[in-house]
Amino acid sequence: MTQALVTLLASVPDPGATLPPPADAGTTDPWGEDQQLALYLCYELHYRAFSGVDAAWEWHPAVLGLRRVLEEAFLDALRAETGTVAPLAEQLGELLLEPADGEGPSYFLLRDGERWQAREYLVLRSLYHLKEADPQSWVIPRLHGAAQAALVAVQFDEYGAGHPDRTHSRLFAEMMADLDLDGSYGRYLDVVPAPALAVVNLMSLFALHRAHRGALVGQFAGVEITSSPGSARLAAALERLGAGPAGTRFYQEHVEADAVHEQLMRRGVIDALLEDEPALEGDIAFGLAASLLLDERLAEHALTHWKRNSSALLAPVPVA
Numbered sequence: 628m629t630q631a632l633v634t635l636l637a638s639v640p641d642p643g644a645t646l647p648p649p650a651d652a653g654t655t656d657p658w659g660e661d662q663q664l665a666l667y668l669c670y671e672l673h674y675r676a677f678s679g680v681d682a683a684w685e686w687h688p689a690v691l692g693l694r695r696v697l698e699e700a701f702l703d704a705l706r707a708e709t710g711t712v713a714p715l716a717e718q719l720g721e722l723l724l725e726p727a728d729g730e731g732p733s734y735f736l737l738r739d740g741e742r743w744q745a746r747e748y749l750v751l752r753s754l755y756h757l758k759e760a761d762p763q764s765w766v767i768p769r770l771h772g773a774a775q776a777a778l779v780a781v782q783f784d785e786y787g788a789g790h791p792d793r794t795h796s797r798l799f800a801e802m803m804a805d806l807d808l809d810g811s812y813g814r815y816l817d818v819v820p821a822p823a824l825a826v827v828n829l830m831s832l833f834a835l836h837r838a839h840r841g842a843l844v845g846q847f848a849g850v851e852i853t854s855s856p857g858s859a860r861l862a863a864a865l866e867r868l869g870a871g872p873a874g875t876r877f878y879q880e881h882v883e884a885d886a887v888h889e890q891l892m893r894r895g896v897i898d899a900l901l902e903d904e905p906a907l908e909g910d911i912a913f914g915l916a917a918s919l920l921l922d923e924r925l926a927e928h929a930l931t932h933w934k935r936n937s938s939a940l941l942a943p944v945p946v947a
Contacts, residue, residue, distance in 0.1 A: 736864035762830035777895025805874030841907035845914025
């Protein structure tokens with residue numbers, strides 16, 4: 628299916644062009660490489676797109692039709708995996724509790740990680756962090772009043788508070804270069820596996836549909852609330868593994884910034900949004916739960932491979 632999509636995007640737009648549905652292409656697994664990559668390609672047309680791809684494909688009915696089928700399958704899988712979603716207040720309360728001996732990539736890299744595993748972690752996260760926080764910007768015109776103002780305050784920091792050299796995407800690219808990786812946008816798309824694609828696809832799915840604005844707020848809140856302590860561990864891990872100042876600046880920036888963003892998201896965005904639109908509480912809770920689920924799936928994927936001393940990528944990456 629992905630091959631058919633790439634072939635179509637490389638051609639001159641034809642109003643009558645069509646794409647086979649996933650089932651006809653032999654693809655039925657919403658978590659699989661083919662469907663997640665195809666969905667990512669559809670979404671990327673709304674960001675920086677691809678060299679040589681005509682801009683008219685962004686809103687072509689064939690691409691949008693395929694995207695809709697992929698989105699529905701992805702959402703069905705997410706709802707099945709999350710099951711009965713816990714109340715929003717309960718989820719937010721649990722996120723504020725830091726476990727004494729937690730699991731996850733940040734703990735592993737700090738305690739036992741090797742440099743090659745740290746490099747792979749940056750590759751796995753690069754598809755989002757090199758566009759941080761573009762997906763969340765789609766929700767700005769879909770909010771209003773106090774919630775919109777608070778979210779814009781968070782985004783202002785994400786984009787460097789008016790300083791291009793401090794945008795988070797640039798800091799991440801500089802960190803990759805410090806660890807002998809190529810920080811070019813989308814450079815490692817070919818080697819990033821489905822669990823990492825799904826994390827970014829979730830943001831794009833919520834961001835591009837007004838109906839999912841509450842879910843996008845929940846996703847963003849989950850990131851900001853959990854980021855600060857995890858960033859501190861990752862900064863310490865990278866320093867232990869020989870990273871220079873540029874190799875730790877990204878996560879050090881998030882230790883301080885996201886401690887403030889956590890309050891802005893909880894009080895300024897969520898509370899204000901629910902005051903205006905209380906019916907969105909369930910959507911916010913679902914977005915938060917779905918985001919945590921995909922982060923856990925990616926963490927499990929990476930740790931399973933690393934503990935076997937094998938690559939978590941589709942192919943190991945050489946030194947840039």
